[in-house]
Amino acid sequence: MVNIAVLGYGTVGSGVVEVINTNHESINKRAGQEINIKYVLDLRDFPGDPVQEVLVHDYEIIANDPEVDIVVEVMGGIEPAYTFVKRALEAGKSVCTSNKALVAKHGPELMEIAKEKNINFLFEASCGGGIPIIRALNGSLTADEVDEITGILNGTTNYMMYKMATEGSDFDVVLKEAQQKGYAEADPTADVEGYDACRKIAILSSLAYGKFLNYEDVYTEGITKITPEDMLYAEELGMTIKLLGTSRKLGEDTFTALVAPFLVGQKSPLYSVNDVFNAVFVHGNMLGDAMFYGSGAGKLPTASAVVADVVDEAKNLHENIATNWSNEPMKLTPMDETEGRFFVRVKGVTEAQAEAAFGKLQIVKVASLPDEFGFITECMKQKEYKEKISKLNGEVIAMIRVKD
Amino acid sequence: MVNIAVLGYGTVGSGVVEVINTNHESINKRAGQEINIKYVLDLRDFPGDPVQEVLVHDYEIIANDPEVDIVVEVMGGIEPAYTFVKRALEAGKSVCTSNKALVAKHGPELMEIAKEKNINFLFEASCGGGIPIIRALNGSLTADEVDEITGILNGTTNYMMYKMATEGSDFDVVLKEAQQKGYAEADPTADVEGYDACRKIAILSSLAYGKFLNYEDVYTEGITKITPEDMLYAEELGMTIKLLGTSRKLGEDTFTALVAPFLVGQKSPLYSVNDVFNAVFVHGNMLGDAMFYGSGAGKLPTASAVVADVVDEAKNLHENIATNWSNEPMKLTPMDETEGRFFVRVKGVTEAQAEAAFGKLQIVKVASLPDEFGFITECMKQKEYKEKISKLNGEVIAMIRVKD
Numbered sequence: 001m002v003n004i005a006v007l008g009y010g011t012v013g014s015g016v017v018e019v020i021n022t023n024h025e026s027i028n029k030r031a032g033q034e035i036n037i038k039y040v041l042d043l044r045d046f047p048g049d050p051v052q053e054v055l056v057h058d059y060e061i062i063a064n065d066p067e068v069d070i071v072v073e074v075m076g077g078i079e080p081a082y083t084f085v086k087r088a089l090e091a092g093k094s095v096c097t098s099n100k101a102l103v104a105k106h107g108p109e110l111m112e113i114a115k116e117k118n119i120n121f122l123f124e125a126s127c128g129g130g131i132p133i134i135r136a137l138n139g140s141l142t143a144d145e146v147d148e149i150t151g152i153l154n155g156t157t158n159y160m161m162y163k164m165a166t167e168g169s170d171f172d173v174v175l176k177e178a179q180q181k182g183y184a185e186a187d188p189t190a191d192v193e194g195y196d197a198c199r200k201i202a203i204l205s206s207l208a209y210g211k212f213l214n215y216e217d218v219y220t221e222g223i224t225k226i227t228p229e230d231m232l233y234a235e236e237l238g239m240t241i242k243l244l245g246t247s248r249k250l251g252e253d254t255f256t257a258l259v260a261p262f263l264v265g266q267k268s269p270l271y272s273v274n275d276v277f278n279a280v281f282v283h284g285n286m287l288g289d290a291m292f293y294g295s296g297a298g299k300l301p302t303a304s305a306v307v308a309d310v311v312d313e314a315k316n317l318h319e320n321i322a323t324n325w326s327n328e329p330m331k332l333t334p335m336d337e338t339e340g341r342f343f344v345r346v347k348g349v350t351e352a353q354a355e356a357a358f359g360k361l362q363i364v365k366v367a368s369l370p371d372e373f374g375f376i377t378e379c380m381k382q383k384e385y386k387e388k389i390s391k392l393n394g395e396v397i398a399m400i401r402v403k404d
Numbered sequence: 405m406v407n408i409a410v411l412g413y414g415t416v417g418s419g420v421v422e423v424i425n426t427n428h429e430s431i432n433k434r435a436g437q438e439i440n441i442k443y444v445l446d447l448r449d450f451p452g453d454p455v456q457e458v459l460v461h462d463y464e465i466i467a468n469d470p471e472v473d474i475v476v477e478v479m480g481g482i483e484p485a486y487t488f489v490k491r492a493l494e495a496g497k498s499v500c501t502s503n504k505a506l507v508a509k510h511g512p513e514l515m516e517i518a519k520e521k522n523i524n525f526l527f528e529a530s531c532g533g534g535i536p537i538i539r540a541l542n543g544s545l546t547a548d549e550v551d552e553i554t555g556i557l558n559g560t561t562n563y564m565m566y567k568m569a570t571e572g573s574d575f576d577v578v579l580k581e582a583q584q585k586g587y588a589e590a591d592p593t594a595d596v597e598g599y600d601a602c603r604k605i606a607i608l609s610s611l612a613y614g615k616f617l618n619y620e621d622v623y624t625e626g627i628t629k630i631t632p633e634d635m636l637y638a639e640e641l642g643m644t645i646k647l648l649g650t651s652r653k654l655g656e657d658t659f660t661a662l663v664a665p666f667l668v669g670q671k672s673p674l675y676s677v678n679d680v681f682n683a684v685f686v687h688g689n690m691l692g693d694a695m696f697y698g699s700g701a702g703k704l705p706t707a708s709a710v711v712a713d714v715v716d717e718a719k720n721l722h723e724n725i726a727t728n729w730s731n732e733p734m735k736l737t738p739m740d741e742t743e744g745r746f747f748v749r750v751k752g753v754t755e756a757q758a759e760a761a762f763g764k765l766q767i768v769k770v771a772s773l774p775d776e777f778g779f780i781t782e783c784m785k786q787k788e789y790k791e792k793i794s795k796l797n798g799e800v801i802a803m804i805r806v807k808d
Contacts, residue, residue: 019547019690020547022689022690023547023548023549023689023690026549027546027547030546030726030728031546032726130688130690130691130692130694131694132540132544132545132694135539135540135543135544136536136539136540136544139539139543139716140536140539140540140712141536141708141712142431142434142435142711142712142715142716143423143424143427143431143707143708143709143710143711143712143714143715144427144708144712145427145430269676269677269681269697271676272673272675272676273673277673277693284534284708285426285427286423286426286427286534286704286705286707286708286711287534287698287699287704287705287708287709288534288698288699288702288704288705289681289697289698289699290534290535290536290696290697290698290699291695291696291697291698292694292695292696292697293673293693293694293695293696293697294691294692294693294694294695295691295692295693295694298692300690300691300692301690301691301692303547303690304545304547304548304688304690304691305547305691306547307546307547307690308544308545308546308547308548310547311546311547312543312546315726322434322436322719324434
């Protein structure tokens with residue numbers, strides 16, 4: 001029997017209990033032994049809920065119980081999650097977590113302790129909810145060198161972009177709708193400003209390329225400036241706009257990473273990832289294109305990924321599962337030196353003037369916006385784009401990157 | 405050092421050698437030791453190719469060499485692959501294969517020997533080429549009970565369906581095109597009749613549900629009857645036609661499985677899987693919807709999956725990796741008892757007559773086909789559909805199942 005303690009009985013925590021109870025037979029079979037929930041930690045009481053029997057309010061009870069093999073941290077936030085997780089690992093208990101903020105900030109230290117103690121610190125649910133993307137990077141794509149990861153990593157913003165694209169609504173309208181449906185929180189900053197996606201692409205990149213990417217180094221732009229007019233251009237181009245977290249390995253020690261809205265064409269499998277779904281596109285040097293798609297959030301999908309980690313940890317109780325993770329810092333190419341194509345909406349200039357500045361352009365016009373036009377540049381460094389756009393005398397209404 | 409022998413230096417075999425040579429550093433790191441290609445077996449010689457140094461023509465050399473730890477079978481076909489693989493396993497050598505025909509036919513016996521000998525028989529590349537779907541079923545979705553698998557499992561037919569849908573061409577025209585591009589073989593039967601997809605859905609279902617599905621029990625219908633006119637109806641419905649292999653677990657011991665062309669709507673993530681790409685949709689009772697997408701065939705993607713198996717076997721040289729596989733036979737619900745919605749094209753009857761037979765229908769008309777119309781039935785058992793359609797006095801031009 002493997003004893004686990006679940007820290008936090010919120011959405012994910014209650015989901016973990018539900019998954020283990022519902023599928024206990026198949027889960028125990030796969031784990032090779034019975035998974036027993038010995039404790040659930042929460043400050044609140046839940047009278048009438050069977051969880052009350054194993055509920056404790058004091059972490060000391062868990063930390064000091066040598067029978068607890070695995071600690072499941074699903075509280076969220078940095079503190080007290082960090083302190084609790086660190087203590088558990090130092091006490092030789094494996095930990096799994098859905099907490100992207102914790103992994104993005106303290107991953108290197110916690111991975112190090114787990115390695116030293118020959119136990120495991122797993123975090124499948126921290127990126128892409130139920131999508132088994134971390135396991136794919138760690139254990140499936142082992143014959144490949146991954147050179148690109150591009151993900152729709154935030155369900156809230158994907159829902160909003162989808163609604164803006166299909167219904168022509170304003171940002172504020174779809175945000176309110178997302179809040180009413182429970183997809184967006186009262187304070188939507190972490191989602192709409194891209195902070196959530198930023199932590200996720202930092203974690204995925206660290207696993208894929210074998211160097212630690214600090215999320216604070218990742219240029220991050222949210223979706224707050226995207227307008228229904230931008231969506232009209234996207235439609236005219238046969239494209240759509242998505243918030244992407246993306247990173248590339250361009251050479252042995254050359255990496256780029258950013259989070260931003262991108263124009264995505266129909267040839268990309270990410271184009272048709274709609275609603276609250278998430279997807280992670282991976283390019284391997286042998287495998288070519290692959291994509292993993294599923295529910296990026298939600299109680300049971302997230303809990304399903306957490307419990308899959310519990311199963312792995314139960315199967316490897318005193319053996320550190322090898323991953324590609326390393327604590328050596330990843331150095332990113334400065335944004336101005338990164339290359340891409342840029343979609344620009346301008347006013348007060350002519351097409352000829354734009355082409356004089358940029359060379360041959362793909363021009364696009366929207367009938368309902370007669371006072372302006374849009375164009376897509378060739379592939380160029382961001383600094384080159386900035387130089388050229390500064391020479392145009394008109395007004396730049398919007399600039400959105402293009403995903404190739 | 406782990407010594408491997410590659411059986412067959414055709415497309416996949418040469419891909420395996422290329423993957424191991426190209427990514428040797430990262431592969432060795434992940435395997436925890438050096439992967440050494442000690443032999444390549446082929447009847448032919450390859451003068452000038454470095455493989456010539458390790459080339460042998462006689463399987464006895466490999467079978468009798470105790471230094472060979474892993475045999476990589478990428479010859480295809482049942483014989484001599486079956487005899488070679490069985491001998492290797494009996495000699496205590498782990499085997500990995502890309503050979504779906506072998507796994508679908510002899511999987512139970514070969515899995516059994518591997519288990520007895522405490523070695524491994526892995527076949528990631530046998531379904532979906534480079535897509536790590538088997539690893540996902542075995543090792544990632546361990547908290548879930550999978551209740552549906554639906555895949556676009558054959559790249560050749562997906563290419564053909566895509567071309568017919570987008571270009572309005574005839575079956576024969578796109579088949580010739582696929583042959584010219586090297587996507588379809590001179591004898592395209594295994595692809596276009598659905599036999600290839602049938603073996604793959606049988607293997608995936610066996611892994612997902614923990615009982616062995618004999619591919620010979622799976623009702624299989626190919627794409628040879630699909631016409632440009634069917635595609636016009638699909639377009640009118642905002643759908644497309646795909647060859648799907650699909651299976652469901654409907655109760656503790658109730659399973660359905662079939663291979664057939666299906667009308668697929670835009671809400672399905674399978675709708676936008678185009679060209680030669682493959683994708684496998686999985687529904688878990690906790691995870692909900694997930695999809696795995698990638699190259700279903702091709703030299704390097706397939707070889708990438710084979711080599712990932714080699715890495716796993718090298719890491720677990722004398723330990724059988726637990727899977728959900730069991731040799732207990734899966735019993736399928738007879739096709740007449742399975743439920744679904746049916747799209748039908750009819751001639752010589754009125755809409756009123758059709759609705760008299762079927763009840764309320766979704767009627768669809770194509771302007772360029774004025775002498776006929778189409779309808780989609782409610783969900784019903786196949787035998788009920790057959791009874792009702794036999795009462796209609798007109799001509800049934802086509803029937804295609806609808807994917808819900």
